[in-house]
Amino acid sequence: MKNLSFEPFSAYLEELSYTKSRFDVFDDFLTMMVCSLSMGRKEEEYLRTVKGYTKKELDIFCKAFASVIMQMEYRQLEDPFGDYFEEHLSNGRNGQFFTPIPVCELMANIVHGFNKASEQDAQKTVSDPACGSGRLLLASAKIDRNRYFVGSDISETCCKMTLINMCLNSIEGEVHHMDTLSLQTWRKWMVIIDKFTRIPYIYEVKKESQVLRLCKEDSIMDANIVNDENKTIQRVKQTSNGFIRFTPKVP
Structure with a gap:
């Protein structure tokens, strides 16, 4: 062996x-x-x-x-x-250090009110505009991983760390490589959990016209249709949490 x-x-x-x-x-x-x-x-x-x-x-x-x-x-x-x-790696690269884990857990408990989310709160979004390696999102997921998690960072390396942490822990959400002050965005990814196999995977959103969020009731086929410029988008609906949901016209 x-x-x-x-x-x-x-x-x-x-x-x-x-x-x-x-x-x-x-x-x-x-x-x-x-x-x-x-x-x-x-x-x-x-x-x-x-x-x-x-x-x-x-x-x-x-x-x-x-x-x-x-x-x-x-x-x-x-x-x-x-x-x-x-x-x-931090030494010589702007002295970059991440929020200590105990502080992340304290902040997550404050935000969540020290209680698990109710069914009405389950679809709320947890967002970290400077996510680093994703510690705040992980701390929040310890309390309730059924929420939708969004991390953003100006460092692509940090975005990759957060992406992997989310995917391997089955945390559904998005990661944006962006400047959260100017809102300039370079790359976007989604962590999606397959509805049938429950296997998490990473999906990179290539263009502004693509879906920013796949709602839980949608399938990845919707994203593939949106990804094809030859298909027609029948309806675009703004969701209550501010994310865009695309409903494709299926031929």
Whole structure:
């Protein structure tokens, strides 16, 4: 039987960082994870990312990925990336540090009123305009993960950390790579939970005309129809929580 024990993912990344930039290794690792969780839609981006690594190095990335999965399996709704980022990457990059986990949990309890949401509150949105690695969203999900979670950050690396944390913890919502002061947006993703398999995956929204939110009663086929410019949008309806829901005209 194979030995399935793994070192912390940071040990594998540090091994790769002897010959490459530590930041590039970490960012590429996050990109590989996001692509792997995108149901085969990001093959081109994945191949571009792995192009600069040898087979041996890619094997090490695989071990790091498995290590993250194992860590999240036993320590659910905890952020595995923030501490590594602060310890190894923050120095020299604007001194970036994330909100301590106990403070995140206190803020989440204050917002939620120390009670689980009622059925009427279940569809409310939890938004963090500077999400970092997603700690505030994870803390809120510990209280009630049935809400809709939206994270935004000016750092694409931070957005990837939040995306992975949300997807691997089955937290439905959106992540926006944007400047929340000017509202300039560069990339948008959704974390969707399949209605039948209950498997979470990442879906990148490519254009402004695409749906910003897939409501729970909609299917991913709606997004695919909206994604096709040759199809006609029959009706656009503004939802009560401010997100746009597209209802496609099915041929």
